[in-house]
Amino acid sequence: MPVHFIPRLILLLSGLALMAFGVTMSIHSNLGTSPISSVPYSYSFILNMSIGTLTVLMHILMILIQMVLLGKRFQWHQWLQLPVGMIFGTFIDVLMWATQGWSMHVYALQISACLFSCLITAIGVCLVVKANLVFLAGEGLYAAISQRFGFEFGRCKTYGDIVLVLIAVISAWSVLGEIIGVREGTIISALAVGSLVKQMLPKFGFLQFNE
Template identity: 35%
Template sequence: MLSAGLAKRCLVLILGLFFMGIGISLVTRSTLGTSPISSVPYVLSLALPVTFGEFTFVITLLFFIAEVLIIGRTFPKIQYFQIIVALLLGTFVDVGMFLSAGVNPGIYPEQIAIVLLGSVVLALGIFLQITANVILNPGEGLVRAIAEKTHRRFGIVKVMFDSTLVASAAVISFAAFGTIEGLREGTVISAILVGYIILGFALWYTRYDLGKYLDD
C-alpha cells in the first residue's frame, strides 16, 4: 500500500505530465514552432496520419529503450514505470491539443504571448516532475544516462540532446515537405526560457518550504 507521501508525489508527477502536455500544445498552437523535446514527434505528425501525442509516446518510448541499453543490468527496476510516464505524456499532449483547439493567434504579438504562456506551463510541468522525485521522464532519464556514461555535465548533454532533436526534426521536415515545418523562433524562445523559469519555480519552492507538503 502506498504511503501518504508517495501517493502525493505520484499525484504531483501526473499533474506535472498534464501541465507538460498543455505547455507543449500551447507552444505548438502559437504556430511559431514547437518545443525542442516535441520537435520530432510534431513534424512526424504533420507528415503521417498519426497524432502528435501518439508519436510523442513512440519517441519517448525509444528514449526509454536507449536509456535501458546505456545503463544495462544496473538499470533500477522501479524506473520501468517510465513506460507509463511515456504513455501519460503522449495522452496529455493529445488532450492539450484538443483543449487548445480554439487558440488561434492572429497577429505576431499574440503568437509570442502564446509561446511565453506555453513555456511557463511547460516549465511548471517539468518542475513538478522533478519535485515529485518518483519516476524519471524518459527524455530526462536518457540525458542523465548519457551524462553519467560520458562523464559530462547534465546541462551540456541536455543542450546537445535538444539540439540533436531539433536538427533531426529539420531533416525529417525537409525530406517530407521540401521545407522546414514546425520549427521557428518559438522553438528557440521555448528552449531558452524554460530552464530559467524552472529555476524561478525552484527558488520560490525553496523560499516557502513547499516540500513539507509532500512528506508523510
C-alpha cells in the same frame, strides 16, 4: 511504496498536465514547439499520427537507448518512464482535441502564447521535480548519457535538444520539402524554460516530502 505516495503522484500528474498544456500552447502559437516536442510534431505531418502517440513512441525509443547505454546498470524503476510517457502523450492529445478551434495569426498574440507556454511548462517541470517519483524519458536519456560517458548533465541536455531539433528539421525537409514546428519559438523555449525552472524551483520549497 514511496513515502507520501498519493500526494506526490497528484503532484506528478499535475506537472505532466501543465507540461502538456505548455506543448499545446506552443503548437497553437505557430512559432515552433519546444526542442523535445519538435520531433513528434514534425513526424505527425509525415506519418499522419497524433502528436501524443508519437510522443509515446519517442519515449519508448529513448528508454530502449537507455537500456543499451546502461546495460546491467539499467534498473527496473526506470521502466516507470513508460507509463509516465503514456500519460503525458494522452494529456497532449486530449488538450489538442479540446483546443482544436484555437487559431492565432497576430504575431503579438503568438509571441504571448509562446511565452505563456514557457511559463506553464516551467511550472509543470517544477512540480514533476518536487514530486521526485520519476522523470520523463528525455531527461532519463540525458542522465544515462551523463552516467555512461561522464558528461555533465546540462551539457547532455543542451546537445540532446540540438540533435532533436536537427532530426525534426532534416526529416520534415527531406519528406515534405519544408521545415515544420521549428521557428523562433523553439529557440525561445530552449532558452527560457530552463532559466525559469532555476528561478522558480526554490519558490516551491513548501512542497517538501520528508522521508
